[in-house]
Structure formats: C-alpha cells, structure tokens
Amino acid sequence: xEISLASVCNLNWNRRIRYHTSSxxxxxxxxxxxxxxxxxxxxxxxxxxxxxxxxxxxxxxCSTSRDNCLRPKPRPRPKPVTDDVEPGSDPADERPTNSGSxxxxxxxxxxxxxxxxxALELFEILQSRGGLAAAEASTYDSxxxxxxxxxxxxxxxxxxxxxxxTGFEFDQYMMNRVLVMHLKCGLMVDARELFDEMPExxxxxxxIMISGLVEAGSYEEAFNLFLLMWSEASGASxxxxxxxxxxxxxxxxxxxxxxxxxxxxxxxxxxxVFVACAFIDMYSKCGYIDEAQWxFDEMPExxxxxxxxxxxxxxxxxxxxxxxxMYYEMQSANVQMDHFTYSIIFRICTRLGSLExxxxxxxxxxxxxxxxxxxxxxxxIDLYCKWGRMEDxxxxxxxxxxxxxxxxxxxxxxxxNHGMGNDAVMMxxxxxxxxxxxxxxxxxxxLGACSHSxxxxxxxxxxxxxxxxxxxxxxxxxYACMIELFxxxxxxxxxxxxxxNAPFSPTRNMWAALLTACRVHNNIVLGKFAxxxxxxxxxxxxxxxxxxxxxxNSSGRxxxxxxxxxxxxxxxxxxxxxxxxxxxxxxHKLTRHRYSFSMGMDSSSARAKGDGSLGILDFRDHNQAxxxx
Numbered sequence: 001x002e003i004s005l006a007s008v009c010n011l012n013w014n015r016r017i018r019y020h021t022s023s024x025x026x027x028x029x030x031x032x033x034x035x036x037x038x039x040x041x042x043x044x045x046x047x048x049x050x051x052x053x054x055x056x057x058x059x060x061x062c063s064t065s066r067d068n069c070l071r072p073k074p075r076p077r078p079k080p081v082t083d084d085v086e087p088g089s090d091p092a093d094e095r096p097t098n099s100g101s102x103x104x105x106x107x108x109x110x111x112x113x114x115x116x117x118x119a120l121e122l123f124e125i126l127q128s129r130g131g132l133a134a135a136e137a138s139t140y141d142s143x144x145x146x147x148x149x150x151x152x153x154x155x156x157x158x159x160x161x162x163x164x165x166t167g168f169e170f171d172q173y174m175m176n177r178v179l180v181m182h183l184k185c186g187l188m189v190d191a192r193e194l195f196d197e198m199p200e201x202x203x204x205x206x207x208i209m210i211s212g213l214v215e216a217g218s219y220e221e222a223f224n225l226f227l228l229m230w231s232e233a234s235g236a237s238x239x240x241x242x243x244x245x246x247x248x249x250x251x252x253x254x255x256x257x258x259x260x261x262x263x264x265x266x267x268x269x270x271x272x273v274f275v276a277c278a279f280i281d282m283y284s285k286c287g288y289i290d291e292a293q294w295x296f297d298e299m300p301e302x303x304x305x306x307x308x309x310x311x312x313x314x315x316x317x318x319x320x321x322x323x324x325x326m327y328y329e330m331q332s333a334n335v336q337m338d339h340f341t342y343s344i345i346f347r348i349c350t351r352l353g354s355l356e357x358x359x360x361x362x363x364x365x366x367x368x369x370x371x372x373x374x375x376x377x378x379x380x381i382d383l384y385c386k387w388g389r390m391e392d393x394x395x396x397x398x399x400x401x402x403x404x405x406x407x408x409x410x411x412x413x414x415x416x417n418h419g420m421g422n423d424a425v426m427m428x429x430x431x432x433x434x435x436x437x438x439x440x441x442x443x444x445x446x447l448g449a450c451s452h453s454x455x456x457x458x459x460x461x462x463x464x465x466x467x468x469x470x471x472x473x474x475x476x477x478x479y480a481c482m483i484e485l486f487x488x489x490x491x492x493x494x495x496x497x498x499x500x501n502a503p504f505s506p507t508r509n510m511w512a513a514l515l516t517a518c519r520v521h522n523n524i525v526l527g528k529f530a531x532x533x534x535x536x537x538x539x540x541x542x543x544x545x546x547x548x549x550x551x552x553n554s555s556g557r558x559x560x561x562x563x564x565x566x567x568x569x570x571x572x573x574x575x576x577x578x579x580x581x582x583x584x585x586x587x588h589k590l591t592r593h594r595y596s597f598s599m600g601m602d603s604s605s606a607r608a609k610g611d612g613s614l615g616i617l618d619f620r621d622h623n624q625a626x627x628x629x
Contacts, residue, residue, distance in 0.1 A: 152185065280296050283295065
C-alpha cells in the first residue's frame, strides 16, 4: 500500500515514509465491483481518492492482500480448572498446599476470582522466600491479569523483572500480554521500548501499542506508528482503523481522516459498525457535520452507537433542535436506546430550555429500564437543578442506588445556585458521612453556596478544612469564593488579607470579587487599588471601569470619575495607555461639537451628521447615567 498521511496533516514527522505493495486498485475496478462506491464521488465533489483536487492524494493505493501480514492467532492460555462449587463458596478460599505448584495454582485461582491484591501478595511472599524460582506461563498470565486489574506500576515492574530473571521464554501471546500490562499501568516509555525490542510483531501487537497510545493521548505518536505498521505489516483490522480514526478526530486532521476513509472503502471494511461510527465522530469533531450525516445515512445497520454519535455531533456544534429531531427519528425507527442516549438528550433539553421534552425523555428513561443508571440520572439531576426544580432533582438523587461524586456535586451546586445554602451544606456533610471524598468541584460548589447564602462561619470552616489535606489545597477559584463571601459580609480587610496571603499570584477573579465588594460597601481606597490591578490584567474589559466609575459616582467624586481613563472606553487614537488612572482626559474635552436630531429629519443628512460622532454620542449618553450628569 502507498499512503502519505504526513503530507496532508502537516505533521513534523522525524521521517516521511511511503509504502508500497504489489497490488493496487483503480477507481473503475471498484465501481465494477460495487456500484454503491460511486456515491462517494458525488459526495466529496471529486473522484474517490481526491486526485482531481489534491495532488498528494493521487498517490494513495490500497491493497487487499493480507497474506504477508496475518499470522495464526496464538492459542489463549486456559483459565485455571476449578471444580463445580456450591453457591456461596469460593475455591480460592481453600488452603493451598505448601508445594510450589500448589501455591502457583492458588495464585491462578485468586486472579480468576478477581482477588488481585491477594494474588500479588502471595507472589511477593513467595518471591521474598525464594519459593518461586520459576513458574508456568499460566501463573505469569494470572499475575499479569492482576497487575492490569489493579493498574499497579510497582507490581507490573516486579512481575516482569521476575520473568526476566527466571529466564522465562516468551511466546507471542505472553509478549502481547506483558505489553498490555505496561500500557494499562501507565508505563508508556517502558511499553514502547518493549514493543521496539520485540523479535516479532503481529497485528495484535501493533493494535495493542497503537490503541494504548491513543488512550494515553499520544495521537501523533500513534499516527507515526500506524504509518510504520503499513510498511511492515501491510494491513490492519477494522478495530485498528477505528482507533486511528479516533486519533485523527482528536487532532482535527480531516484530510488524514479522508485518506483513511478511502482506504477503508477499498479494503471492504466500510460496513463495520465501529469504523462507521468512528468516521461520524471524526467528521463531527472536525466541523464537517454534513459529511457525518452522509456517513450515518450510508450505514447498512444503524445501531444505537451510530445514533448517539450523530446526535452528539449535532449537539456539539449547537444544532440542538436538529439533535432533538434525530432523537425522535431514532424513536420512530424503534431503536433500543441506552443510557448515553438519555444523558445526551437531557443536556440538549437543558440548552434548549425545553422542560416538556425533558419530561418525555425522563419517561422514556423509566420505560426502558434505566431508572437506576448512574450517567443518565446524573444528567437528569443537573437538568432539574438548572430549571430550579430542586424537589425533582432531590427525588431522582434519592432513588439512585449508587451515587458517584458527579451526582453529589450536581445536587450541591444546584442548591447553591438557587440560594439554598443550608441544604447545600447539609448535603455536603451527609456526603462526608457516607464516605465520599470531595474534590475541588465539590468545595467550589459548597463555598459558592455559603457565599450566596451568607453562611460565613460554615464557609470559614469548610475553607480551613481544605488545608488539612495536601491533595485538597485551595485553588484560585476557592479563594475567589471566600473573598466574595467576606465581601458580602463587609469584611473587606479580611478579603484583602486573603489575597495578600495567597500562595500564588492573585487572579483577575479574586481582584474582581474584591472590587465588587468595595462597590457594595463604598470603599474608595481599596476599590481604586483593586481596579488598578484589574486594569493591568484586563485592560480592555469595560465592566471593570464601570464598577470603579460607580464607586466614584456614589461617593460624589465627579471630577475623579471624569478623569478615569475615558480614552480607553472610546478608544481615542494616539493616546498613551498609562497604568496611572488619574492621567486621564476630562469628559468635556472629548468633543465640543453639538448635533441635534429631530423627528422627520432626512435620513441621509442625519446619517452624514452622525457617521463620525455616533460612537461618542452613544458613549456620552451612557456616561450621564454613570456620572449622574
């Protein structure tokens, strides 16, 4: 196969690779094989492989020959043989024999019943006592499974090191298993070194490594490896294409995605559901929603995943009404919806402000048996909270048999946003009693609730508790909430002290909260200081100037208000933007021209008069409200 993805993605590859195989297809041959491929020409506006518009695509040739790439799949290691057991009993609880083989069998049983910690503990004991000089492949396979299940870096390195020290002979299956273990445990560098040193790499090895890179977010490296795979393996499975298409979507490489699209068509993998859904997602994320719709329409079998992907694509680009129409079309097609469908629809209804559609979706959620689903119910709680229907949100929350951190945060945040601070604090305390560990979003929600409801003592207590755990140290957004809380209560000195004692540079939100508090309590000195800090961080934000103007206006300091950097509000050309707010242009010096407009005046003459002064006129009109003139 010949492919040059690097030339259309503008990637800085270390090397550019072109790939060749013995056979290739022409467009005419494809049309003869399957007439439906001719639709692709009319869809993209040029021939199938874009030769007429993009020269670099003319070199794309794909091969269907896989004789040189596919090898017999290694036989999986058998699971440990266990006798039939009575309900409630666990063969892993049986006392193991003291022999080496008996202990190895016990490790396999523990891993088989997902008691991974016990299996690894027994392995460490045997290793420390020297009772595990060498083990069978099935035992190592069980230990690898335990490491993957726990995602333990230390255990993964220990098991692999023991395999090397005991001279274990790796076959292709065990090499792939060890590679998976390294990737799942986050040992990306070690995994790549292991992959590069493999004496033989089959399609499974390539697929494991590329999938691991994509899951870790190393999309460009995954592309590099995919190109290298074509040079050595000359083929890929449908799952492999779905994985690399996901990488193209994440990078926004629509041209690379289209080349992959052409290769998928030639290799006859287009009817695969995973590949089709990956293309829908790729085109949607790259902004080509029409192409995504076309791919969806051409799917031979529209699964729930395909429907969810196209609905999410429309929602991503703000086409909420179209997404809702697709949802009802999905209903008409009698497609069995899943919890992801309802979670998407609830968010769409929240954006549209359509409570009626949300209620219908809620009824469908109950009717289809997803009443206790965690994802859908969390989205439903968020919807009811944003609508202010806190009783409905609380009812959904209480009926959930299993609650995660997102569910708690959604309800606590809903109480806080609607001024129900006491309820938010009660839910926060209940969350702690039930053993949930709050995160930064939780603290932000409960501190915001305390601020909106004026719960000063409780806010201080919660904020102080964050310093007790190094992993929960307050961030700038938490400081801003506390500054707002102090400001509402008139404790401006404490608010300013919080800014000065922060372990990081104060952010604009922190200064803005202090400036707003100074406006409420008419503190000119501190307000002027906070405003100067904000002008340095946000010199073009009009609201900061307006707040300071209102402080001057409420204090009767009209002269200082008139001297407030009006040049930055009307953008006078040639005026220097100094940081000293007293170095200003008085309002009466902006212009000395008067313009009058009366009813019945000719529009052309009015436009001629107003063309050069309309901005100043509009500004003066607003300033009369600010300055009281």
